[in-house]
Amino acid sequence: MDASHAYVHLPFCARRCPYCDFNAHAGRDGDMDAYADALLAEARAQLPGSGLKTLYVGGGTPTYGEANRIAKILTGLREAAGGEIGEFTIEANPGTLDAEKVAVLRDAGVNRVSVGGQSFHDKHLETLGRIHQAVHIGRAVDALRAGGIERVSVDLILAIPGQSLAEQARDLSQLTALAPEHVSAYVLTIEDGTPFDDLVRRGRMPKPDDDRDLTHLHVAVSQLAAAGYERYEISNFARPGEASRHNLAYWRDADWIGLGAGAHSHAGRTRSKNIDDPAAYAHAIAETGTAIEWSEDTSPEVALFDALMMGLRLVEGVDLAALEARLGVDARTLHAESIARHVRAGLLELEGTRLCLTPRGLDLTSYVIRSFLPDA
Numbered sequence: 001m002d003a004s005h006a007y008v009h010l011p012f013c014a015r016r017c018p019y020c021d022f023n024a025h026a027g028r029d030g031d032m033d034a035y036a037d038a039l040l041a042e043a044r045a046q047l048p049g050s051g052l053k054t055l056y057v058g059g060g061t062p063t064y065g066e067a068n069r070i071a072k073i074l075t076g077l078r079e080a081a082g083g084e085i086g087e088f089t090i091e092a093n094p095g096t097l098d099a100e101k102v103a104v105l106r107d108a109g110v111n112r113v114s115v116g117g118q119s120f121h122d123k124h125l126e127t128l129g130r131i132h133q134a135v136h137i138g139r140a141v142d143a144l145r146a147g148g149i150e151r152v153s154v155d156l157i158l159a160i161p162g163q164s165l166a167e168q169a170r171d172l173s174q175l176t177a178l179a180p181e182h183v184s185a186y187v188l189t190i191e192d193g194t195p196f197d198d199l200v201r202r203g204r205m206p207k208p209d210d211d212r213d214l215t216h217l218h219v220a221v222s223q224l225a226a227a228g229y230e231r232y233e234i235s236n237f238a239r240p241g242e243a244s245r246h247n248l249a250y251w252r253d254a255d256w257i258g259l260g261a262g263a264h265s266h267a268g269r270t271r272s273k274n275i276d277d278p279a280a281y282a283h284a285i286a287e288t289g290t291a292i293e294w295s296e297d298t299s300p301e302v303a304l305f306d307a308l309m310m311g312l313r314l315v316e317g318v319d320l321a322a323l324e325a326r327l328g329v330d331a332r333t334l335h336a337e338s339i340a341r342h343v344r345a346g347l348l349e350l351e352g353t354r355l356c357l358t359p360r361g362l363d364l365t366s367y368v369i370r371s372f373l374p375d376a
Helices: 029-046 067-080 099-108 122-127 134-146 165-177 195-201 210-226 245-251 278-288 300-311 320-327 336-344 359-363 365-370
Strands: 005-010 052-059 085-092 112-118 151-158 182-187 230-233 236-238 257-259 264-267 270-274 292-297 348-351 354-357
Touching: 005 029, 005 245, 029 067, 029 257, 029 278, 052 067, 052 245, 067 085, 067 099, 085 245, 099 134, 112 134, 134 151, 134 165, 151 165, 151 210, 165 182, 165 210, 182 210, 210 230, 245 300, 257 270, 300 320, 336 348, 354 359, 359 365
Parallel strands: 005 052, 005 257, 052 085, 085 112, 112 151, 151 182
Antiparallel strands: 182 236, 230 236, 257 264, 264 270, 270 292, 348 354
16 A cells, blocks of 8 residues: 555453443453564555654554564564654553553654543543553653653543533643643443443433433533633544544544554545454464454445545545546536535535534534435
C-alpha cells in the first residue's frame, strides 16, 4: 500500500473492561512474544520504509506487559517505517505506566500518548472495570511530562451509570488541571454482547437515556470550551494545533495501513481486515506472511457513504467536490433529497461545496448518517 498513515493493534490487556467491544484479550500473556514477532514481520512487509505522517498504536492496552517487549515492538515499528514518523501515538492505561516505560516510549520516538483516564472517581472506575485508581492518572501525566513526551491526550467517559453532573464536572476540572493538549470525552455506549449489555438486559444497570446522555455531553462541551479546548469532532477537543493528526486522517478519508490482529486497512475503495485471534494471527503470518481475513473492493456509493459517515463527525464537515473528484460520485446529486431535508430541519449546513452538521445536527449524527446509506 502507498499510505502515509498506519494503525498498529496490540490486543493484550490485564483485564477486559465490561463496556469494551474492541478486539482485546486478557489472560493471553503466553501469546505475547510470538505476536510481537509476527507483528514486526508484517510491519516490515507492509510499511513503506520511507517514513510515515502518523503511526498510532492502540489496543487492548499497548503499555501492558514487560518494558523490553514494548521497546522491541516500538523500535521495530520505527525501523520498518524508515525511521521518520511525524506523529507517533500510543495508548496507555495509567495503571501500566512508570518511569521505565515512559523512557522506552521516548527512546522509541513516541511523541504523543493517549492516556485512558476515564474518571477521577474511584467508584466510577470500579464500575467501569478499570485496573487503575484516580490517583494514577495525574501520576501518569506527570511521568510523561518528566520523561519528555511533548503531547498528551486524556480520555474521559461521560454519563457513567450512577454518575451525577456534579461528579462529571469534578472529573473535567481535575482533567483540565493536568493541562493535556488534547481531550477525548465520550458518552458511554452500551455495545451489544458486552457484560454491560447483559447487565442492562437483566435490569441490573439502567438503560441508556438519550436525554441524560446529551445533557452530560453538552455540559462537558461547555466546560471544556471554557478551559480552552476547541471541539473539532463529536467527542474530541484540543488546544490550537493539537488535534490528533492520525484520527483526522481517518475522518478525512485518507488511506491507512492496519497491522496486527483484527486491524483494518483502507486503500482507495479497497478495504481489508486481519484475523482477530492473536495466536491465529501470529500463526498465519509465520506460515504465509499475511493474516488477511477478508478484502473487498467497495462501490463508489459505499465508499461515499464511508467518507460521509467519518467526515461528518468533524465540525469542519466534508468537501463534497473533493469527494466527487476522488470517488467519482457526487453526494449533491445522489443524496440531494436527504441533504435538502436535513438543511431545512436545521441539522446540516451546505455552504458552497462544504457540508457540515449544525450543533443540533451533531446531537443527531447517527440519524443524519443513516439517510445516506446506499439504497436507503
